[in-house]
């Protein structure tokens with residue numbers, strides 16, 4: 001039997017050194033798998049001064065991406081404008097302190113999206129799954145998860161030339177056929193607009209807050225989903241998997257996902273706000289697992305280089321500055337995330 005050898009020219013896998021700001025945990029949806037949301041009025045909104053204090057601490061810690069991840073205020077609520085303004089202001093603040101914002105705040109109006117493009121280098125929204133039958137189950141009380149609403153977001157992001165992250169949530173009651181249909185829809189939209197930079201394959205991972213009592217998506221199934229996704233998706237879309245949710249590193253799960261075609265590990269920071277019961281490994285811990293298997297872990301920005309020309313001049317110059325320094329953020333000393 002031949003032992004696997006560390007190869008002299010390792011293949012590369014990327015991650016984004018990130019920190020997550022949560023404008024509010026309050027959400028008018030009730031996805032039954034959610035471990036993030038609180039009821040309206042139960043989560044004080046993040047103030048700009050609190051955010052500024054936190055961001056200033058992060059300036060010396062190798063963080064590049066600020067992920068602005070939010071619970072949602074209903075589009076027809078009288079508080080919607082104030083909610084949106086806070087999200088905009090947080091992006092503007094993060095930029096002014098030298099970070100690169102990426103916002104995922106659920107479905108937005110065309111005008112809201114257009115405004116956020118000015119203060120984000122990329123944006124995101126998971127399709128989850130397109131099958132309407134989930135509206136009778138996990139999404140019964142989640143109007144934001146109506147498949148047509150989310151597809152529309154992808155189209156608008158394309159029209160607005162916003163570099164975009166989307167993905168599938170796996171194991172919420174869908175069939176295998178449903179996976180391929182959702183992936184085909186992403187591929188179709190990308191063939192029209194060319195704006196999808198990455199697709200996250202996110203395994204449902206039960207946490208202590210969710211109301212739905214269901215098992216985790218079986219990590220042994222993930223490599224076959226990745227391999228098929230690699231066939232369906234255009235080659236310029238990167239497949240992202242969350243290293244804290246794919247099963248035990250000792251079981252070889254992350255490596256199996258990479259062998260199947262995943263090439264990115266997403267935002268890595270001190271806390272996964274969506275799955276707080278599953279801490280992120282540090283970049284250094286990941287390196288120790290991946291290097292012996294022949295994979296080099298390399299930091300990246302939240303916008304892929306092919307989209308730099310879509311950014312407004314002020315964002316573009318900040319991004320270009322980061323491109324010259326990002327390779328040095330986590331070496332020679334480990335990231336202090």
Ligand SMILES: O=c1nc2n(C[C@H](O)[C@H](O)[C@H](O)CO)c3cc(O)ccc3cc-2c(=O)[nH]1
Pocket residue numbers: 016018065067102103104123124125126165166200242265266267268271272273274275301302303
């Ligand atoms: O740490 C996380 N980052 C999440 N991210 C951030 C992601 O890992 C990357 O940092 C960004 O996509 C930038 O490339 C998301 C971004 C999206 O646009 C949509 C969904 C997610 C989901 C997560 C998540 O569950 N946990």
Ligand SMILES: C[C@H]1O[C@@H](n2cnc3c(N)ncnc32)[C@H](O)[C@@H]1O
Pocket residue numbers: 033034035104125126128168169202203204205206207210274275
């Ligand atoms: C921000 C994204 O996080 C994902 N998300 C929400 N809850 C869970 C969970 N229990 N396990 C895994 N992913 C989850 C959804 O796909 C959402 O769009």
Ligand code: MET
Pocket residue numbers: 027034036069070071072104105106107125126274
């Ligand atoms: C924890 S989910 C955060 C983003 C948004 N509420 C969505 O579900 O799309």
Ligand code: SF4
Pocket residue numbers: 027028029030031034035036037070071072106142144
């Ligand atoms: S997953 Fe997002 S939309 Fe659904 S309840 Fe949680 S915060 Fe709200």
